[in-house]
Amino acid sequence: MFTALSEQLTGVLNRLRGRGVLSESDVTDALREIRRHLLEADVSFEVTRGFVERVRERAVGTLQVKAVSPGQQVVKLVHDEIATLLGASDAALASGVGAQHAAPLQFASVGPTVILLVGLQGSGKTTTAAKLARRLKLEQKAPALVAADIYRPAAAEQLRQLGQQVGVPVFGAGVGAQHAAPVQKLVQDALREAESARARTVIVDTAGRLQIDAEMMDELRALKAAVSPREVLLVADGMTGQDAVRIARGFHEGVGLTGVILTKLDGDARGGAALSIHGVTGVPIKYVGVGEKTDALEPFDPARMAGRILGQGDVVALVEKAAASVDAEAAKRLEQKARSKKGMDLQDFLVALKQMQQMGPLKQVLGLLPGVNAKALQGVSMDDKRLKHVEAIVLSMTPAERADPSVLSGSRKQRIAKGSGRTVQEVNRLLEQFQQMRKMSKFIKRM
Numbered sequence: 001m002f003t004a005l006s007e008q009l010t011g012v013l014n015r016l017r018g019r020g021v022l023s024e025s026d027v028t029d030a031l032r033e034i035r036r037h038l039l040e041a042d043v044s045f046e047v048t049r050g051f052v053e054r055v056r057e058r059a060v061g062t063l064q065v066k067a068v069s070p071g072q073q074v075v076k077l078v079h080d081e082i083a084t085l086l087g088a089s090d091a092a093l094a095s096g097v098g099a100q101h102a103a104p105l106q107f108a109s110v111g112p113t114v115i116l117l118v119g120l121q122g123s124g125k126t127t128t129a130a131k132l133a134r135r136l137k138l139e140q141k142a143p144a145l146v147a148a149d150i151y152r153p154a155a156a157e158q159l160r161q162l163g164q165q166v167g168v169p170v171f172g173a174g175v176g177a178q179h180a181a182p183v184q185k186l187v188q189d190a191l192r193e194a195e196s197a198r199a200r201t202v203i204v205d206t207a208g209r210l211q212i213d214a215e216m217m218d219e220l221r222a223l224k225a226a227v228s229p230r231e232v233l234l235v236a237d238g239m240t241g242q243d244a245v246r247i248a249r250g251f252h253e254g255v256g257l258t259g260v261i262l263t264k265l266d267g268d269a270r271g272g273a274a275l276s277i278h279g280v281t282g283v284p285i286k287y288v289g290v291g292e293k294t295d296a297l298e299p300f301d302p303a304r305m306a307g308r309i310l311g312q313g314d315v316v317a318l319v320e321k322a323a324a325s326v327d328a329e330a331a332k333r334l335e336q337k338a339r340s341k342k343g344m345d346l347q348d349f350l351v352a353l354k355q356m357q358q359m360g361p362l363k364q365v366l367g368l369l370p371g372v373n374a375k376a377l378q379g380v381s382m383d384d385k386r387l388k389h390v391e392a393i394v395l396s397m398t399p400a401e402r403a404d405p406s407v408l409s410g411s412r413k414q415r416i417a418k419g420s421g422r423t424v425q426e427v428n429r430l431l432e433q434f435q436q437m438r439k440m441s442k443f444i445k446r447m
């Protein structure tokens with residue numbers, strides 16, 4: 001997801017992170033780069049400008065108080081601002097990265113909950129309706145689907161097939177039905193049918209237009225008035241970049257939105273839509289679509305998404321947790337990972353190294369790490385500087401590369417070396433040590 005942006009921002013932050021001393025002009029340089037990358041990702045100009053100004057202001061404050069590890073602090077600022085752009089509240093940020101903070105769907109206290117899906121043609125409304133229905137069914141919310149696209153028989157048929165696939169009943173706009181009545185009347189009838197079929201949540205799939213026009217907005221407003229939806233969700237194509245901003249603004253002003261579902265984030269969406277849309281509408285992104293199948297819908301968690309974009313979710317968690325001694329939970333996770341079939345990945349390797357550094361003298365520590373033998377790590381002389389280098393290398397990798405280093409081709413290694421300011425030989429050495437550790441822990445597991 002957002003691969004290019006993620007790689008670029010990760011690169012800038014890695015360079016900052018390593019710095020013990022940081023001047024205002026270092027921050028200015030880094031922000032100039034970040035600004036360029038955001039604009040390249042098609043984040044809206046206003047959003048980008050606001051972002052850079054906020055980070056600059058706060059970073060200058062941080063530098064003035066001569067905080068320890070200023071690089072790390074500025075990285076945290078950038079992370080938090082990205083999370084804020086994506087819709088994280090201050091409370092969510094304060095409660096740490098591990099916490100889950102997806103915006104939940106709202107349910108009506110009496111009667112069925114109506115969820116109106118709106119959006120332009122091809123944005124993914126019908127697919128998303130089915131995905132959402134599947135999810136609500138799993139959550140025991142007794143969902144039903146209503147087809148409000150009365151213009152194309154094929155549209156209702158598509159919804160009907162998808163409904164069948166996920167085992168959710170579909171009402172309304174039957175093929176061959178007479179469409180003399182206005183759409184809101186047909187949808188009201190369908191809603192009543194759904195209610196008598198004991199549906200408790202009703203997802204209404206509306207007709208899209210190529211462009212926002214007055215006719216569509218009038219129809220949607222009439223529909224909204226007729227069915228009193230608890231949620232009006234804009235289904236927006238995540239690939240459209242900052243065009244999504246204009247679309248979202250149009251729909252928000254036209255009908256009033258309660259949330260957004262961004263689709264097609266599994267493709268090569270650059271990130272512009274995701275990073276701009278909340279800032280412009282003020283409503284939360286509630287879910288993201290990550291594939292064509294009906295199970296490809298994920299709740300959207302701004303802070304975790306920020307971590308993902310910056311390729312540092314776990315590391316931020318680690319920094320925040322940084323205790324004087326071993327982090328019990330991380331150690332447990334490591335143990336589970338070491339004992340699992342897949343074994344440790346590079347992210348775990350880094351966590352293990354950091355844990356060891358926090359804990360001080362190596363020898364005392366090695367015994368604590370399950371499945372890792374002192375011998376396996378002998379090559380890694382763990383002074384602070386070496387650890388920083390190792391860390392920089394691992395952080396220059398994308399999450400996918402960390403999970404599976406076998407994908408690392410020569411050109412990827414070169415990119416990583418460049419991003420971390422190390423040599424390709426060092427990258428290779430790190431990978432060798434990692435393989436040794438894996439072998440060792442597999443061996444121990446078998447015993």
Ligand SMILES: Nc1nc2c(ncn2[C@@H]2O[C@H](COP(=O)(O)OP(=O)(O)OP(=O)(O)O)[C@@H](O)[C@H]2O)c(=O)[nH]1
Nearest residue numbers: 121122123124125126127208263264289290291292
């Ligand atoms: N890769 C991917 N494709 C998606 C996603 N969501 C929807 N699509 C695809 O996008 C295309 C359009 O989806 P629809 O659900 O038909 O879009 P719509 O908004 O209902 O379109 P109209 O009814 O014509 O306005 C389909 O080919 C879907 O399979 C997603 O999250 N990822």
Ligand SMILES: [Mg+2]
Nearest residue numbers: 125126149155
């Ligand atoms: Mg449709």
